[in-house]
Amino acid sequence: TQLLEQSPQFLSIQEGENLTVYCNSSSVFSSLQWYRQEPGEGPVLLVTVVTGGEVKKLKRLTFQFGDARKDSSLHITAAQPGDTGLYLCAGARGGADGLTFGKGTHLIIQP
C-alpha cells in the first residue's frame, strides 16, 4: 500500500487549460513538499507546505496543504508546454522513515 497516493497518474491537456493534481494519505505529515522531475534529471523542489490549510503560490502554480495535514493539491492555471514533467509529492513524518514520495503525476502539456 502506497503511503502517499497521487492522482491522476497521467494527464495530457492542451496549452492554456487549467488542471489540478492531488496527493492523498491517511497519515498526518509534519510537512509536504512538491517536486518536478524532467527526463534524465533529478527532481527539483517547487515548494514546501507545513501548516494545515496553507496555500502557497508560485507564479501560475498554487499549492494547498489540507487542514488535517493529510493531503495536498497542486493547481496549474493556463498550463504551458514548459510545465510538462513528473510531479512528485513527498511527506515528512519525523521518526526513522525518511521522506515518503508518491509515485507521481506524469503531466504533458500539448502546444
Next chain:
Amino acid sequence: KAGVTQTPRYLIKTRGQQVTLSCSPISGHRSVSWYQQTPGQGLQFLFEYFSETQRNKGNFPGRFSGRQFSNSRSEMNVSTLELGDSALYLCASSLMTQYEQYFGPGTRLTVT
C-alpha cells in the same frame, strides 16, 4: 553554489557483481539521502546520513549499504547485484534531516 554531483552517471554491471556509487552534496549540507527510482515503484527511500551517522533507513535488503565521510560526501554500495536492482539511483542533500531535498542528476544502473 555548485549543485549535487553524482558519479558515475551510467553504469552497466552483471548479476552477482557489486557496485559503488558516489555523491557530493551541496557545500554546507550535512544530510545526504539516497533513493531508488523505477517505473513500477517510483521513488523509494534507501537511507539518510547526517554528520556521518545513518539517521533513517528504508525497507531495502542488507545488500544495500552506505556511508558518509567527514566532508559530507557519501557513497552507497550494492553487493550481489540482481536484475531487479536496475534503476536510477538518486542522491539528495539538505541542510537538515527530512528537510527540503536538492537532488543530483542520478546514476543509471543497468544489471544484465
